[in-house]
Amino acid sequence: MSIPLPVFIAIPLVTAFVLPIFGKKGKDAATVLANLATISLLVLAVASIGQSGVYEIGKWSIPLGINLVLDGLSSLLLLAISVVASAAMLFSARYMEQYTAKAKYLSLFLLMVAGMNGVVLSGDIFNLFVFLEIASLASYALVGFGCEHEELEASFKYMVLGSIGSIFILFAVALVYGNTGSLNMAYIGKAIRDSGLNAGLSFAMALFVVGFGLKAALMPFHAWLPDAHPSAPAPISAMLSGILIKTLGIYALARVVFNVFGVSVSIGWLLVVLGLLSMVAGAFLAIGQGDFKRLLAYSSISQIGYVVLGIGLGGLILARAGNNISTEQLGWASLAILGGLFHLVNHAVYKSLLFLTSGSVQMSTGTRQLKQMGGLAEKLPFTRATCTLASASIVGIPPFSGFWSKLILVVAAVQAGFYWIAAIIVFVSLCTLIMYLKVQRYVFLGELPENLQQIKENRGSMLVAMVFLACLCALMGLLVLVPCLKQSILEPAVKVLTDGLEYSAIVMKM
Amino acid sequence: MKGMTIIVKTISSWVKVLIFLFGIYIILFGHLTPGGGFAGGVILASCYVLLMLAFGREYVEKNLPLPVASKLDCLGAFLFALIAVLGLVFGGTFFLNFLYQKYLPGEALELVSAGTIPLSNIAIGLKVGASLFLVILVLSMFRPDMSGKKEE
């Protein structure tokens, strides 16, 4: 075990507490330090690929102490978090000049990153809750960072729903502890595998689904997202939409459902239905929006639906087959989960890129309303190019990343015999095409309004961040096309979920 | 805020010392008796809140200005992280109780025992006391001066 796992949490946390000492004078130094922190996280995350292990904090052995677990799924998420975080941090170096109190912003940002890394690595369920709360609290504060009317309102709405979600999760943790006598996920999984679910544990499961569903903004619980994500500063929107809802929602849900409780047919169907609902409704609501960032936020709900659908479909296939699963069925389930997880990573990259471009447009034009823009293609050539690339990717134009993940999902659905699900996936893709054509039409094509004749593109670090993400967007397809990349990054993550309750045995052996 | 009557002021200027000492006692004996960093830190902060109620906000701000409290806040967090990292340096694991038995012999139930735990308690006490004080001070200002205080 070469990398001590707590550095993933310690680096952003320590930097976050060092930054306020710089105060107002050392703003540039603080920015550089924060960027160094995120980039070193990126390097560490790349170095951690392919490793796995358990880290016992303070040398207390597993059921007694706190432990961190790194496996395929965790390292996939770590990679996604650090990519999006370093791009957003780079972008905010320039973008946040508009706001006062930049050092506080940077330290909250790093606190959020620390919380997310903690959620991904944590091996016991109460620490998962603690880190989840750290990340959520930082994000509540960041959404209300501008302290204007809309931002405060959105932040309050987000905070109320988020807190209720957290309390549901805490309640579920209490129920799990009462019924199994352990907080370590591996030991809970073992206890559940040995004695099965009782009424209390089933109730805890329902509470977990509601709580993590609230955090992930799945369809019936989505009300806060379209307000909160547009109100935040653009790099934070990118972080929230790109990675926060996935880490706190999807990852935690998948970990608890697959590895701790074990999938059943009803949970599989529940996830599939929630996913489909979010996909369709999110897409429909997005088409009608006139606000650039709000459109992107609704589209996030729709895309989150894809991820949940993929994971739920895989779980459904696994649960239907039960213990005597054939290789063929296992293949279908793996394919569906692969599609879901790959879409998760893809969406993290292109949605954060889209939010960054929206920030760039907003900084240049001073508005978010689609109707007040137009003809920006000549004025903002780089923003236009990156935005078009990300749109092509999210819609699913072949060489770009979004196409491959959607293709995998469709193939998995067809193979497993769910033709109607495949049809809905393709249909929602068309809706996505409509909404991004709308963005292109109103923002970059058409007549340039009078008042926007003088605008200039923002250069420097913002451009670097956008081009970095755009390159990733174009090249992400290689993750599934090149076998060695697929085997080292995506396959281990899929294997963690298909193994299901074997998780506990694997962790205890490590 | 102007502060309260002379009776309240006199009594609280006597009591503040006792409350402060009690907070320090709770922090230092955290590893032996109920209490610890968090509870002790809350008591320390409440001492300042009492002063704030009795003498008015300006008096407290003169004693413990906001920037100083903010620095203390960061210092507490930093000390706690330092203890964790020292565990890595000396024993190869984060949060390893490297002082326990090896460098600091101490029987159970003595003040100097339990290795790094009292040190962590002091760091947490500093952190919690300073940040709770900051939260209450900032909330009492009711002026658009700082954004919402970050979490504990």
Added chain:
Amino acid sequence: MPYALCFLLFMIGLYCAVVKKNMVKIVIGIMVMEYAVNLFLIMLGYRFGGVAPIIDKGQLEAGMEQFISSSVDPLPQALVLTAIVISLGSLALMISICIRTYEKYGTFDITQIRRLKG
């Protein structure tokens, strides 16, 4: 029976958070929910006639076995302490957002604070 009462408290908090129009009352509702869960955690670890899980001189002399068999479960108490710290942070943040909103809008009534649609 105590569990049912605890659940009732949780439901009262949820009702308060969902139905009330005043921002401060919503915050109070959320905190009631939080405390209901904390109470639930404490009761999970309780045993009748148990002693507090703190070792002192007398118990060291009496032997560890007797202490272990008579004390209540300390783990939920540690969890509750952590949960209280977290809820303190979120309470402070919520209250400060409430105050700032009051400055901007001049009211705590959420039906009048409606700039964002849907």
